[in-house]
Amino acid sequence: MLVKSQIKLIRSLQQKKYRNQHGLFFVEGKKTVQELLDSDFKAHSIYCTAANLFAVSDDILTEISKAELDQISSLKNPNGVLGVFYIPKAKEVDFTDWIVALDAVRDPGNLGTIIRLCDWFGIRNLVCSQMTVDCFNPKVLQATMGSIARVNITYVKLVDFLKVSDMKVYGAFMNGASVYELELPQKGIIILGNEANGISTEVEASVTQKVAIPPYGGKTSESLNVATATAILLHEIRRG
The missing domain is CATH 3.30.1330.30 (Ribosomal protein L30/S12)
Known part of the structure; x- marks a missing residue:
């Protein structure tokens, strides 16, 4: 009772x-x-x-x-x-594999789906800016379907985090190079930005390679949902 x-x-x-x-x-x-x-x-x-x-x-x-x-x-x-x-203490970020970084992703459903995608593609470290929605929000947790148990999620000042890393930093942009034409390394950092504004100018300064998912056919939507974009990019990263 x-x-x-x-x-x-x-x-x-x-x-x-x-x-x-x-x-x-x-x-x-x-x-x-x-x-x-x-x-x-x-x-x-x-x-x-x-x-x-x-x-x-x-x-x-x-x-x-x-x-x-x-x-x-x-x-x-x-x-x-x-x-x-x-709430557990976040573990140290492992730099031996790919890391997904989120710059002010606000929608709980998007973050929950991205956590689930990280789990599916074996990405063990997800780094979030302090403006990203809390991963322990009930709606986020509902969308993870339990994947929160297998992904180390760390909240940081993203600009400072990127400065101390020696890994190549990829950022998802509309005007980047096609992800299908790039030779992706064995490890790196892939950044995805805010649903409305994309990656901030401050974070963009640390990006070493802009990446895009090209549209096909004629008239298309303005952009992809951030979780959908994450799925495509992680597939290409793991496809090697």
């Missing part, structure tokens, strides 16, 4: 300032909770409407009613499980 203090805490975690204050975040869905339980993430509490779903201690697991889950869920149609986890 839920008590008022638990409801208040979990509801507060929908806001970034309270996630930072408590050092906690929550995810929903059996698959995502299990993915985090199987990873290095530490569970604070698990709430579910059915018994014996997870092999965790009784002091962590609480069986609740559907009505109680409705009170703490961020979803219109809660799917039976909500887990609260401690």
Whole structure:
């Protein structure tokens, strides 16, 4: 059974300032909770409407009613499980493989999809500017489908991060060289920019190679969605 203090805490975690204050975040869905339980993430509490779903201690697991889950869920149609986890400390960035960097990506769905794409293509390090949406936002986590457990996400001042790296820096631009005609190295940094404004002028100064995904046919849309662009670029990077 839920008590008022638990409801208040979990509801507060929908806001970034309270996630930072408590050092906690929550995810929903059996698959995502299990993915985090199987990873290095530490569970604070698990709430579910059915018994014996997870092999965790009784002091962590609480069986609740559907009505109680409705009170703490961020979803219109809660799917039976909500887990609260401690926010982990970011690990050091590994420079031995490709790194995806995001410059002020604001949409939670886009960031969640990009995290999932990094997982799919074996990109273990995702570096985000401080203006990028919080990766522990419930909508971001929902879109990752558990991939947050396998991608090291670090928030940095992007300009400073790029200055200390000796890797070649690629940036996604409309006027760049076609990614299909470039010989891509075994490692590097690929930057994708804000949904409306692209890569900022300040970050652009650190880009050593502009890359574009050329359109085909006649009249086309103005640009690709940033997550879609990430998928194409990572495919080309891994295709080698």
